[in-house]
Amino acid sequence: MKLELRHLRVVCAIADAGSLSKASSLLGLAQPALTAQLHRIESLLGGKLFDRDHKGARPTMLGELVLERARVLLPAFSRLQEDALRLVDDSSPGDRYRVGSVNGPMLGGLVHRLTELHPGAHVSTQVSWSGDELAGAVAQGKLDYVMVGVCGDAPPPTEHGLTWSILAVDPVFVIVPEDHPCTAKEEVELAELKDMQWAVTPGDGCFGDCFVAACSRAGFTPRTMYEVDTNSCVDLAQSGDAVVLCQPMFRRTPGLVAMPIAGVPLKWRHVMGWDPEGPAAEFAGQVMRYAIDAYRETVERNPRYEAWLPTHPEYGPLDYHAVI
CATH class of the missing domain: 3.40.190.10 (Periplasmic binding protein-like II)
Structure with missing residues (x-):
């Protein structure tokens, strides 16, 4: 692994926050993950960057050197991005x-x-x-x-x-194995799938809440919902481990069928x-x-x-x- 700008941002965040716990909150990382990342950075640089105790984290001499250089490099890199964007904007x-x-x-x-x-x-x-x-x-x-x-x-x-x-x-469709009993119909009732696990690609917004509400109207509470990438959705559907909620333009895939849900409870x-x-x-x-x-x-x-x-x-x- 080589030293990268993101590593310098981590070092600056810890120094600015004064502790790993505060820095982990600012960076949106779990503290054990941030601690492990700091250890990898210190290994790359050959020594400790911070002395840590119950009072917080204070830069070592090596840490001060890294911070001094990082506070020059990071703004310069940001200016490079801004100048490049301005050039494109022209x-x-x-x-x-x-x-x-x-x-x-x-x-x-x-x-x-x-x-x-x-x-x-x-x-x-x-x-x-x-x-x-x-x-x-x-x-x-x-x-x-x-x-x-x-x-x-x-x-x-x-x-x-x-x-x-x-x-x-x-409408939102569902992907099921082609040998599932529901594939003999034109549409599948949501309640027919109540005992299944579910999978969907991630995203922001209210889709998860709307899905739970649609299941409630159909008389059941959905089991596990997996948020996974597109390839994993296909894998879970092919193995029968989950029904996948999908867009109706889902490409035809051997062994799978994209089915409309009766009444279009989700759009x-x-x-x-x-x-x-x-x-x-x-x-x-x-x-x-x-x-x-x-x-x-x-x-x-x-x-x-x-x-x-x-x-x-x-x-x-x-x-x-x-x-x-």
């Missing part, structure tokens, strides 16, 4: 498309359309499990557009001053946000059209969902820009 609107996305079905298709239809433009992406994090990046000028999913009628992240528009509305809105005062606002309508076209393309790859939509016209892509 690009003319339409020459650059920086898109953030949370586990949605449209990002790949949107990137394809941007690169194909605007061959001279710089296209970049950022993915996170947190829609709030990406919305903040748009507000800070680090991204131009963000696509997130929001549960039911819940609002998207509102504290960043972005304009939001709905791209599409989906998901795909929304796009941008800074209404920023240069990207001029091209927001165009980018939304590309995203909706990408969405339609993913629907066409899922025959079960494509067949379901005509009888549920309130779901699917929106042909108009509904600003939230």
Whole structure:
């Protein structure tokens, strides 16, 4: 392992807080994890950085040297990032498309359309499990557009001053093994799955609470909910260890079936946000059209969902820009 800037941030945080317990709270780490990280940093640097006792943590001579250098390097690195962002921001609107996305079905298709239809433009992406994090990046000028999913009628992240528009509305489906008895039906009743474990990809928002409420209306309390990455969701579904809550555009996977839930107890809105005062606002309508076209393309790859939509016209892509 090599010394990295994140290690210097840890050392500064401990020195500024005066103790590992206070620093662990500020850094959002468990104290044992922070202690182990400090030991690794000290091993890299060849000696103790802090003398620690019941009164707190005080830098050693080596610690003082590291802190002196870190307090020069970290601000310089931050200025480098700011200068780089300013340089990118000097690009003319339409020459650059920086898109953030949370586990949605449209990002790949949107990137394809941007690169194909605007061959001279710089296209970049950022993915996170947190829609709030990406919305903040748009507000800070680090991204131009963000696509997130929001549960039911819940609002998207509102504290960043972005304009939001709905791209599409989906039901939530479940992924089950193809030999599960419910796959013989067009839809599965939520109560039929009451004895199962559950799995979902992580994210912020109220989806977990809405799922518990839907189960309560169906007459049961759900068992364990695993928050795991997409590949682990597939593994858990294939092994029969969990039913996976998913978007209906789930790619066909051997041994698995994505099923609609009767009565659509859970829905998901795909929304796009941008800074209404920023240069990207001029091209927001165009980018939304590309995203909706990408969405339609993913629907066409899922025959079960494509067949379901005509009888549920309130779901699917929106042909108009509904600003939230």
